[in-house]
Amino acid sequence: MATTLLTELVPLLKRPVSDEDRLRARLHTLDWLGCAVLGATTETGSRLVALQKSLSSSGHISLTGGGKADLQTALLYNGALGNILEMDDVHRTSILHPGPVVIPAAIAVAQHIGATQESLLNAVIVGYEAMIRIGRSFGPAHYQFWHNTSTAGAFGAAAAACELLKLNDSQWISALANAGTRTGGLWQMRHESTQSKQLHNGWAALTGVQAAMAAQAGIEGPASLLEGKQGLLAATAEGGIPEAVLSEADAPWLLWHCSFKPWPACRHTHPAIDAALRVDIPAAEIESVTLETYDDALRFCDNPNPQTELQAKFSLQHAIAVTLLRGEPALEDFNADSRNHPQLVEWRDRISVRSSRVRQLAYPNAYGATLTLSLTNGQRKVIEVDDVLGDPGNPMSTGQIIAKASSLFKAAGVSLNHQQDLMSVLTEQDDALWIDALADALPSLAATQEAVQ
Structure with missing residues (x-):
């Protein structure tokens, strides 16, 4: 050959x-x-x-x-x-x-x-x-x-x-x-x-x-x-x-x-989310926001008026607005109630996005963003993000990864006891029957979900 x-x-x-x-x-x-x-x-x-x-x-x-x-x-x-x-x-x-x-x-x-x-x-x-x-x-x-x-x-x-x-x-x-x-x-x-x-x-x-x-x-x-x-x-x-x-x-x-994703949105929004999380100024003191990032982030996620939950997860404007107003974005921050909340709708209109040559040259080796805040007092504040949380250069800890999975199991209605069983199988158990234990865990999830509903 x-x-x-x-x-x-x-x-x-x-x-x-x-x-x-x-x-x-x-x-x-x-x-x-x-x-x-x-x-x-x-x-x-x-x-x-x-x-x-x-x-x-x-x-x-x-x-x-x-x-x-x-x-x-x-x-x-x-x-x-x-x-x-x-x-x-x-x-x-x-x-x-x-x-x-x-x-x-x-x-x-x-x-x-x-x-x-x-x-x-x-x-x-x-x-x-x-x-x-x-x-x-x-x-x-x-x-x-x-x-x-x-x-x-x-x-x-x-x-x-x-x-x-x-x-x-x-x-x-x-x-x-x-x-x-x-x-x-x-x-x-x-x-x-x-x-x-x-x-x-x-x-x-x-x-x-x-x-x-x-x-x-x-x-x-x-x-x-x-x-x-x-x-x-x-x-x-x-x-x-x-x-x-x-x-x-x-x-x-x-x-x-590989990177783990801490936030429930498209990865292209994560640099903007991480930048917004570093803002230490009350939202009331911010007049407008400009995001500069790489081209694919704009191609996939420039959407100031998302109409569905999925579109909200692919909206840079929504991700930034949620983070500035509420902190770390959660699953519920992308549902219809949040998407249509008057304050978030108004804030999305304050956010502009544009391409950055510097960020584009670094991509895809680095998913970066520059966030510029125009303040009500006339001053400006610039925040730079080069390595987002979960990337090899800024990794999530084992504890954070386990906590993320636990939060997802909880949101799905999986009981605490069954969550602990899953964690044991996936992080501790070490024997030849491991695949059987893991496979058995999948269908048994339905019963635990029904039990807590």
């Missing part, structure tokens, strides 16, 4: 994993589960439940929030839940969210084959690595139209499944190649009130695992899928960075480069 990016990538995905790496993977699994459990209780979650029930009435794979289904349906359903709240983890330079795709794919396959804890966590780490390495090769052109998480997510899900299924190198290459022949979704869904983004992720998890199982069955794929003349980069990523797939081969696993 000729040497290609995929043939060179597979050995990088098979390097040793340490106990410390697996501890980090546990935290990402906990973070995903918190997001998915609360996501399942939303209106979008209810629609996904209806879809799941129409596709499967029985099976052996656990569903987040209750019940079981066949493997294919569980992959689609669990894969669609993790990004509903916009609190999923993120990798900056590839501009994608690995957890919502890789983790449910790994859990489903692990439960399907009866894998051990170590095997599952290794698969999560390897899936993140494949997804990020390939995703960072796309460059800015792909992200203009394509949903990076979905495109690269299929590779991540395939890699996680390959690791669990113990495929050989040739099978790995075919699995990754065939996962990538079905490119991720289009950003047009951002311009309307839809649930397409959730389907993008669910389909990525499903496609990746199917590609791995197809490879196990002997179905081959094109090894030059990434860099070929009619391959993924040529078709969808003009000016892509193919060398990024293999660069920094000796670096730590890229799971360590």
Whole structure:
């Protein structure tokens, strides 16, 4: 077989994993589960439940929030839940969210084959690595139209499944190649009130695992899928960075480069939120606010008049107004009551946003913002943010990550006792039955939610 990016990538995905790496993977699994459990209780979650029930009435794979289904349906359903709240983890330079795709794919396959804890966590780490390495090769052109998480997510899900299924190198290459022949979704869904983004992720998890199982069955794929003349980069990523797939081969696993999201809004709003949190002047003394940031933040989140909860989570103006008036933004700060609150409506009109050449040059290596306050006394105050909370340069502590998950479980109606059981499984338990304990926790969540309602 000729040497290609995929043939060179597979050995990088098979390097040793340490106990410390697996501890980090546990935290990402906990973070995903918190997001998915609360996501399942939303209106979008209810629609996904209806879809799941129409596709499967029985099976052996656990569903987040209750019940079981066949493997294919569980992959689609669990894969669609993790990004509903916009609190999923993120990798900056590839501009994608690995957890919502890789983790449910790994859990489903692990439960399907009866894998051990170590095997599952290794698969999560390897899936993140494949997804990020390939995703960072796309460059800015792909992200203009394509949903990076979905495109690269299929590779991540395939890699996680390959690791669990113990495929050989040739099978790995075919699995990754065939996962990538079905490119991720289009950003047009951002311009309307839809649930397409959730389907993008669910389909990525499903496609990746199917590609791995197809490879196990002997179905081959094109090894030059990434860099070929009619391959993924040529078709969808003009000016892509193919060398990024293999660069920094000796670096730590890229799971360590991922950020956790503390605030329930699009990551592009977080620099503005962090800047607003540093304001030590009463809102009554602020006349107007100017935000300067990078272009993608404006492209996705310049919305002074959000009409839905999702639009509010993608509104720089709303995020800044909420933070200045209320402090750290909470889930309820994006609902209809908050969105339509007269004071917040009035404040959004005081906030202007514009592109910053300095911030654009630093992006996507840094998600930064400059907030300029024009005060009622005629003075100005400037606040700069270079590393937002949750990024590797300004990380959330283990305690903060656990507290975030606990708050999401609580908001979903999960009892305190069951929260403690989940925390024990995800942060302490260490035995070969760990995957069974985790899988059992998913359907039992429904009972605890009903008990406290």
